[in-house]
Amino acid sequence: MARVVVDVMLKPEILDPQGKAVHGALPRLGFEGVSGVRQGKRFELELEGELTSARLAEVHAIAEKLLSNPVIEDFAVHVEEHEGSPA
Amino acid sequence: MARVVVDVMLKPEILDPQGKAVHGALPRLGFEGVSGVRQGKRFELELEGELTSARLAEVHAIAEKLLSNPVIEDFAVHVEEHEGSPA
Numbered sequence: 001m002a003r004v005v006v007d008v009m010l011k012p013e014i015l016d017p018q019g020k021a022v023h024g025a026l027p028r029l030g031f032e033g034v035s036g037v038r039q040g041k042r043f044e045l046e047l048e049g050e051l052t053s054a055r056l057a058e059v060h061a062i063a064e065k066l067l068s069n070p071v072i073e074d075f076a077v078h079v080e081e082h083e084g085s086p087a
Numbered sequence: 088m089a090r091v092v093v094d095v096m097l098k099p100e101i102l103d104p105q106g107k108a109v110h111g112a113l114p115r116l117g118f119e120g121v122s123g124v125r126q127g128k129r130f131e132l133e134l135e136g137e138l139t140s141a142r143l144a145e146v147h148a149i150a151e152k153l154l155s156n157p158v159i160e161d162f163a164v165h166v167e168e169h170e171g172s173p174a
Binding site (some may be wrong): 042 | 120
């Protein structure tokens, strides 16, 4: 079992109204000194069996085709934990 | 300038229909071997000035009060990059 995380964020040049809303709410709650907020998505995928480079490439394909919209979003894939065969 | 990331995920015992929908779509797209998918949120906060432990505590408060619902969600705070004073 391995847990692979896919982070999907809007590209920097794309307006992020959710992040803007959070940013606007901060001073009202008494928090100063935050110059920007961006909101994105985080997916945790539990993979069966061993994590091979072929499996990781498959996760990249999943991220590109299903989890993100490559026109407006960037994604990053990273392995979070690797149960059963601790490194 | 420092970038702090807050990951917000539904607690494990809370049903995640978005993750379930993604999981259900995978075999239809030809991807096998994924035993589970959970979907959550990722916030990137740009902080002005230096990142002190007091600022980090403030981000924890922001995560708890504004970015997550502690009844159904867990959050994790981590520092992604630290421009100006590379560690």
